[in-house]
Amino acid sequence: MRIHRLEMQAFGPFADRQVIDFDQLGEHGLFLLNGPTGAGKTSVLDAICFALYGAVPGARQQARRLRSDHADPQTAPEIVCEFSSGTRRFEVVRSPQWERPAKRAGGRSTVTEQAKTLLREYVDGAWVEKSSRNDEASTEITELLGMNREQFTRVVMLPQGDFAAFLRADAASREQLLQQLFGTSRFEDIERQLKLDLAAATERFDAAQARSEHVLRRADDEIRRYRTEQGAESGDSPAPGSGQDSPAADRPEEEIAVFRAELDSRAAAARKELDELGTERERAERQLHELEHRRARGLALQQLVRDENEHRRAEAEIAPRRAALQVHAAAAAVEGPVRAADAAAQRTETRRTAAAAALTELTEHALAEEYLSSPELPEGLEALIGADLAAATAALEDEKRIGELRVLARDEETAAAGLRERAEAAAARLEALRAEETSLAGAAAELERLAADQERAGSDVARAEELAAAIAAYASAREHAEAADAAAAQARQEYQDLREAWQDLLQARLDQAAAELAAGLAEDAPCPVCGGVEHPHPATLGDGEAAVTREEEQAAKAEAGRAEEAFEAARREAGAAAEEAAGLRARGGDGDPGVAAEQLAAARAELERARSAAGALLETRHRLEGIGEELAATEAGRSQALIQAAQAESRAESARAQAADLEAKVGAALHGFAGAGERVEALTQFRRLAAAAREARAAADAAGEELDRLLRELDTALAGTGFASAADVREALLDPETRDAYDHSVQEWEETGRRLALRREGQDASAPEDQDTGSSAVPDEEDIAEAAEQAAAARKEQEDAALLVRLLDGSAVRLSEYSAELAAALEETAPLRARRDLLQSVTDTVRGAGENTYKMTLSTYVLAARLEQVAAAATERLAAMTGGRYALVHSDSKSGNRKAGLGLHVADEWTGQRRDTSTLSGGESFMASLALALGLADVVQQEAGGVNIETLFVDEGFGSLDDQSLEQVMDALEGLRDGGRVVGLVSHVGEMKQRIPAQLQILKGRNGSTIRYSLGEAVLR
Incomplete structure (x- = not known):
């Protein structure tokens, strides 16, 4: 990954657009990024990180305020970064969230x-858009570079302060940083998952063990319950698992099988006894049934x-009823024609009476004279x-329309009067609005003149406030x-005194090294320097000279x-305080506070007057616009x-004319009635009576x-x-209740006779041949009671025997089930116990417990391997920086009861000893930290997939080196340029400016920082 170009606008301390051409700087391989404190050196690195990942490194991201306070309020913050990955070239443009003034x-x-x-992306000579979404762009860039933001800031931007702390840190602090860089959370997930799997x-296993014990307890309860019910006869055999051991005794399933065999033997004997009792019960019940049958038959x-x-006595009463039912049946055969003739005669009389009444009502109606010339109904009367x-119905609709037209005429006349009143009010409003418009136009001109000075007054207030603040601070x-x-001067003197004292002690101890070694020599023991066992002239201290201890x-x-x-802290604070005081003085801070206060008060008063005039002018203009709109609307409303x-008056006149025409038409259709409704009602009623x-x-006639x-x-x-x-028929018929009563009594008598005959036949058939059916001996009730008691006793003995058989069978079945369940539970428990023991051993090992002698967790073991790689990579560069004297060595030894794995020591080739990294001097610590940062960058780079890093930045820390050490460090940094790599050093050390010709300089000013870079003799802005 190589960075080619960076542009910044309104970002950090940079107000105007700044452009950095890293390709031009990279021609020298090594360049210096310098500038005073607070100028913006770190902001350049922040801009690169923000462009690539949408966030700045570390704690600075929490501030979330990236826009420059020096920039114009309407200027948007923007970062443009052009970079390449392999053979592909990209450009990313980002703008952070910011607040702009509302227009x-x-x-x-x-x-x-x-x-x-x-x-x-630059493809075939043109830029092709890849993404415009924040998250998509960040994800794609992470995949291109092969590093996330945390890795990028550790590999490309080496923060010296962090690695100096890492160098001296304890194991816990080192573990935290290494976890962030190498992402070992997956190994911690393995530890947690193993713990969950073990649980x-x-x-x-506990559940399976509990099931086994539960089955044993149930079997034990079953055997105890049986023995309790059976008494002491079977109490000699112990229950399974009920001895001195727990229910999980050795081979409890065999004990259950033995007891089950005993139950089977007892069940067989009980079944045999049950069969014998069943035979005795059947004999007793058969004797009882025979006695009960003989008594019931008698x-x-x-x-x-x-x-x-x-039944024979009731026959005399039934004979007359049977004769009456026969006569009724004959009359019922002709009952239908009789009933039909009687009903027809009644209907005929009723309908003739109704016809006479309807004709009388019709002839008495008011319209009878108009339509009837005789008492008879003429043909076609209903049609007429x-x-x-x-x-008449049409005339009724015309009457309704006449009323509507009269109401319409009145409404239109009322509406016309209201409209003319509204037109007069609109005319008066127009006069008032025109007068107000003329007055406001004159006032607006004066307010516009007063508000013109608002911008100038605001600038005066800002300048006066800035001056007052500068004077106050x-x-x-x-x-x-x-x-x-x-x-700072006092701290410098103290440091020089103490450093001189330490160097004196160090020199004295080196001078006394021979005497110190001689003091440890023993007779016949080899010398650690020459190896001889004879010591003729051991070195000693001078007279009066005191030994200097380590x-x-x-x-x-x-x-x-x-x-x-x-x-160093006092010097930085003094420099920052001096810069702050100089900046305030340059802004007029040494002026008179009283004069500044008067100027500020006058400027604020002028600004307030201008703002008031501007507000009034705005309100006046709004009112003038409203008057113009209201004038147009009022004029339109009046017209x-x-x-x-006029339209309403015309509609009223037309309605009155239509009403007069309809009144004449309705009068001709009334035929003397007061209204069309009365005429319609009379005709409707008369037509209904005629029909x-x-x-x-x-x-x-039909009836x-x-x-x-x-x-x-x-x-x-x-x-x-x-x-x-027909009268004879009516007399012979019985009423329904009498007929039903006669019929029921006859049928009941006949049914009783049939039942008696059947009972007689049954008695004759069931009687023994030698027994008279007329009389039989009935068994005594005492004989039957005695036979019933014998049968009940036999039945009770059989039920008790059956209950015992069921009890024995149930116990045997349950014990068989318990044996099967116990075998299955024991079979399930064995592999579960093995898995639990295996997981317990593995979990203890990865958590640093049990047989893990180093007490090292899995994640710590992985980090220890990474730290060993980092130490090896760092030693290559540290050896070059220190002339082969120092090497960084990883240690996995324990310290007391603490966990091992993340120790770090420095090996001194001059003394052959290993010592703690905290014993290094300031310059040595810087070199060790730089070597550690570079080594860690190499390992993280390999971890990220072997990404080729062609642009590298090394942060502050060179001020603690002497000339020789600085020379060695520079040689090591020169080696970073191998293969075309560009290395940027961030420092404000003066000697670095003399050693590195290619420089990127940050210049700090009141209106923000600017960038210039020099390449040898030329200085470019």
Whole structure:
């Protein structure tokens, strides 16, 4: 991945558009990005990261305010970055979310502009759009580069401060950073999943174990219940699992099988006894049934004789009823013609009476004289009445129309009067509006003149406020700068004193190294320097010379390091305070506060007058626009009202003329009635009476003809029946209740006779041949009771035996089921126990417990392997920077009870010892941190798929190096350019400016920062 061009506008400290040509800088391979504190060096790196990923690195992303405060309020922030990946070239344009002044509100409110993105690719000589969505562009760029934002900021932009902390950090802190870079969360997911699998396997095993124990308890309960019911006779055999062990005793299924065999033997004996008791019960029940049958048959024969005598006595009462039913049946044969003739005679009389009444009502009606010339109904009377009714109905509609026309005429006259009044009111309103328009036009001209100075007054207020703020802040800033400068001078002196003291102790200890080694020599032990076992002249300290210990030298070094850090912090604070005071003075901060306050008050008063005039002018213009619109609307309304009034008067006159014509037409159709409604009602009623009279006369004639026919049919039906007339038939007929009572009593008597005959036949057939059917010996009730007691006792003994058989069979079946369930449960438990034990062992190992002697988790093990790779890659560059003296070594040893795996030490080839990284000096720590950052970048690059990084940035930290170390570091950085790589160094160290000709300089100003870059002798802006 190579960055070719970067453009920034309204971003960070950059107000105007700034363009950086990295290809031009990259021709030298190594370039310097420098500038004063706060100028915007870091903002250049932020712009690259934002263009590629839509976010800036680290904590700066949380601020979410990326737009420059120096830019014009209407200028949109924008980043353009052109880069290549392999052989493909891309351009990404991004604009973060920002607030712009609203145009309609005069800048008093803001409108949120959403973030925008455009990704293009250079294909066949033209830019082709790839995506315009923020998320899609970020995803595609991540896939192109093979790195996410976190990896990019660690690989392409090497943050020295973070790696100095990483170098001295403990295992926990290193683990956190390595997790972010190498994404080992999947191994932590494996640890969590194994824990969940172990919990699930344990739960399944416990459930299977509980099922086995539950089956044993149920079997034990079954055996105890049986023995409790059977008493002590079977209490000698112990229940399965009920001994000294738990229910899960050894081979409990065999104990269940033994007890089941005992139950089967007892069940067989019980069934044999049950069969014998069944035979005895059948004999007793058969004897009881025979006695009960003999007694029932004797009692039934006695009752039969009594019922037969009663039936013969009832025959004398039934004979007259049977004769009356026979005569009734003969009369019922001709009942139909008689009933029909009687009904026809009644209908004929009723209809003739109705016809006479209908004709009388018709002749008495008010219109009878107009339509009837005689009491008889003439032909075509209904048609004549219908024609006159149609004419009267039409006259009724005309009467209704006359009323509507009169109402319409009155309404139109009223509307015309109201419209003329509205036209007069509109004319008066027009006069008033024209007078108001003339007055407001003169006032608007004066207000426009006063409001013209609003923009100038606003600029005066802004300048006066800026001056007052600068004056107010300058005094405190100057005092702070003086105090910070004094503190920096004191810190520098303290650092120099302590560093000199430490160097003196270090030199003394080096001078005393021979004496220190000699003090540790032993007789016949080899010398660690020459290897000899004889020590004729061991070195000693000089007279009065005190030995300098390693602890004293290290303590002095630590003091010097802390003093150096305090001096650097004080120096940075002093520089920042001086820059702040100088900026405030350049903005007029050393002016008179009283004069500035007076100028600000005058400018604000002038601005307030201009704003008031502008507001009044706006209201006046709005009112003038409203008057113009109202004048047009009022004039149009007046004209419309006059037109509508004339139209209403014309419609009223037409309605009155139509009403007069219709009144003449209706008067001719009334025939003396007061109104058409009365005429219509009379004709409708008269037509209805005529139709009713005609229908009544026709019905009477039809009824008379039907009566004659039915009388002839009745004479024919009576011939040969024995009945002389219809009256004889009526007399012979029985009423329904009497007929039903006679019929029921006769049938009941006959049915009783039939039942008695059947009972007699049954008695004769069932009687023994040697027994008289007229009388039989009936068994005694005491004999039957004794036989019943014997049968009940036999039945009770059989039921008890059957219950015992069912109990034994049920217990045997349940025990068989428990044996099968227990075998299945034991078979299920074995593999579950094996799986649980296996998962327990694996889980303990990956969690750093159990037999894991290093106490190292799976994720820590993976990170330890990565850290070992990082240390090896970093050592290649650290050896070059330190002349082969130092190497970074990974350690997986434990410290006390803490987990192992993420230790880091430095190996000193001069002494052959390994020591903690915290013992390095400031310059050595910088070189080790730089080497560690570069090594980590190499490993992350390989982790990301071997992405080729052609553009690299190295952040601040060169100020802590001496000349020789700086030379070695520069040689190592020069090596990064191999293969065409471009390396940018971020620093404001003066010596770096002399060593690196290609420079990108950030210039800070009151109106924002600008960029220029120099290439050797030429300086380009």
